[in-house]
Amino acid sequence: MAFEGSYAEMSAPICLINNTEDGGLVVCEEAMKILDQITQPVVVVAVVGLYRTGKSYLMNRLARKQRGFALGSTIESKTKGIWMWCVPHPQKKDHTLVLLDTEGLGDVDKGDEKHDVWIFCMAVLLSSTLVYNSLGTIDNTALEKLHYVTKLTEHIKVSSQPKGKEEMYNTSTEFMRVFPSFVWTVRDFTLELEIDGKPITADEYLENALNIKPGDSRNDGRYKTRSNLRDFFAVRKCFVFERPATSKKMKKMEMLSDDDLEEDFVKEAKEFCSYVYSSAKAKTMRGGMRLTGRMLATLAQTYVDAVSSGQVPSLDNAVESLSRIQNSRAVSEAVDFYHSEMIKKVKFPTETQQELSDLHSVVEKEAISIFIRNSFNDLDQKYQKELKTQLEHEYGELFTQNKEESRKKSRSVISQVFGPLEEGIREGAYLRPGGYSRFCRALETANQEYKLKKGLGLMSEEVLAAYLMEKSEVGSSILATDCSLSEAEQKIQVEKLQRDVLEQKNKCLEEQKKIQEQQIRDRQKSYEEHTAQLMKKLEEERERHREEIQRTIDAQFKEQTRIKMEGFLKKSQEMEKEINKLKKEENKVEKGFFRSAIDKFCSWFK
Known part of the structure; x- marks a missing residue:
């Protein structure tokens, strides 16, 4: 089964990032090929947690x-590396839901803490919603087991280049802007949700567990975990x-229907799924730049390559890599589409320039759309300008071919319809008294027959004009030898x-003028289409950028309080400075941060 704009729907999960024999990570080619087919935005939900806590069941x-990600019924960890399952999003039209099930953390048989940290970091970097799954309660022990959060600043960096003082944000602010929303799922929970005898929500239960007291030691791992969860994840x-x-039943969970499970558990599971479906956002990079499946594939490869080379993954480097790879590909695919569609649809020669122009406009619009949909962080619209240049070249080639095909066919028809006239000229049939009148009648008859022919294309008048000009010299010679005409009659x-x-030449000039005017209209229409689609994309990115900043401001303000x-x-004072920086950036975005990009592009285009 296939769904629009995407790929053949996956019947089961496959491995996205696998473990190598030396303890490293590698991206699986089959998963890359699947993601590469997804041109829709992706909502990426990753689950992490200790092994044997039921993570895979939530993903299913x-x-x-009922089945998909391996559940297992023993103490052995079933999932190795990171597994992926892409399915149509249940609620968001034209989006794909990408589910990532990660290797269980803290597997005693594996005993590789560094590997666990990288698995956790990869889940954070790739997802738009991160689900942390644990058993029992959210207490000190549970927080200790989530110590991977404290390693994020060591294993992820925002930029490899220093920034100016005005541009710099604290690491926590930068992380909060780009990190996924955080969902803590507590399994086998047996306590009452209440504090001091008053009922509380699950969210209040989590936030209460993250409270920090003045006496808490900053060197305490649980303090760092609490602090980082609050500092890095805006939505919890x-x-x-x-x-x-x-x-006994849980040993065969894959076989159980909802009727076999506890009613409250089924209700809670449905609420969890409903929340993820409605609230989980499409994966974006900083600045509101949304990712498609193929971009996610590139992102995964970029991060794994960095880890494999001993480097710390950089968010800015990932954006640069994505931009370079995706934009070049977007240009190539858009041009290839235009070329193949025009060759398929154009029947040379077209009767008029308007006919070719209409086809060009329709196909160019879709080619631009393909580029816009697949481009990423096209700074100064460098790649869109390249697209424009290449499409102009393609159209120019088709225009030239159309004219040549028209000339070729017109000349062929002229050879056919003016054949009797040419034969008479060769045989000297018109070099006798009254021959000029017979020549003129033959010429006019052939001329009328030529003009009745269809499908000669836009150069038919030019070819005819050239032919008549040539025959005018022949006619002058015949006229000079026709003794049946007086000198006055010859002059007439x-x-x-x-x-x-001259009349035929003027017709030819008029036709060429129409062609030139149509070419001007084509350029104007192309300019308007490029601008309109670019404007729409930048406005959408601006809105997501604004939402990103506002979400961070809201979270920072709440945390400051x-x-x-x-x-x-x-x-609190440090956070006040961060909030003020964010407000300045938000104001810049609100006042048309992307307008300059449009203006630059438009001035270049004209």
Whole structure:
């Protein structure tokens, strides 16, 4: 089964990032090929957590499948590396839901802490929503087991290049802008959701667990985990699940229907899925630049390459790599589409320039759309300008071919319809008294027959004009030898011949003028189409950019209020500076941050 704008739907998950024998990571080619076919925006949901906590079951629920990601029924960790399942998004039209199930963390048989950290980091870097799955309660022990959050600043960096003072944000602010939303799912939860005897929500339960007290030691791993969760993830959500079934039943979870599970668990699972479907955003990079499946594939490869070479993955480097690879490809695919569609649709020669122009406009519009849809961070519209140049060249080639095909066919028809006239000239049939009148009648008869012919194309008048000009010299010679005409009559005939030739020449000039005027209209229409599609994309990116900033400001302000209450005044002042920087950036975006890009492109285009 296939769904529009995407790929053959996957019947089961496959490995996206695998483990190598030396403990490294490698991107799997088959998964890359699948992602490469997805030109839709992707909503990427990754699940992480300790092994044997039921992560895979949640992913299967999100896929709305009974089976898929391996569940297992023993203490052995089933999932190795990161596995991927791409399915049509249940609620967001023209989006693909990419589910990532990660290798269980803390596997005693594996015993590789560094490897676990990289798996966790990859899940953070690739996802738009990160689900952390644990058992029991959110207590000190649970926070200790989530210590991977404290390693993020060591294993991920925003930029490899230093920035100016005005541009610099704290690492936590930068991470908060681009990191996924965070969902903590607590399995086998048996406590009552209440504090001091008052009922609370699951979200309040999570936030209460993340409270920091003035006496807490900054060197305590649990303090760092709490702090980083609050500093790095702007959106946090919590779901608690009671035990789904008896231990005996849970050994065969893949076989159980909802009727076999505890009613409250089924309800909680449905609420979790509903939240993810409605709230999980499409994956974006900083600045609101949204990713498609093929971009996600490039991103995964970029990060894995960095890790394999011993480097720390850089968000800015990833953007640069994506831009270079995706934009070159976007230009190539758009031009290839234009070329193949025009060759397929144009029947040479076209009767008029308008006919070719109309086809060009339709196909060019779709070619631009292909580029716009697949381009990424096209700074100064460098690649769109390249696209414009190449499409102009392609159209120019078709225009030239159209004219040549018209000339070729017109000359062929002239040879046919003027054949009897040419034969009479060769045999000297008109070099006798009254021959000029017979020559003129033969010429006019052939002329009328030629003009009745269809499908000669836009150069038919030019070819005819050239032929009549050539025959005017022959006619003058015949006229000079026709002794049946007086000198005065010959003069009249010479003038008439000149008028006929001039009239045909004017027709030819008028036709060429129409062609030139159409070419001007084509350029104007192309300019308008490029500009309109670029404007639409930049406005969409501006809105996502604004949402990104506003989400971060809201989270920062909420956190600032919270740390004031906790007594951390110095940190509150630092956050005030960060909030002010974000507000300045938001104001810049609101006032038309992308307008300059449009203006630059338009001035270059004209």
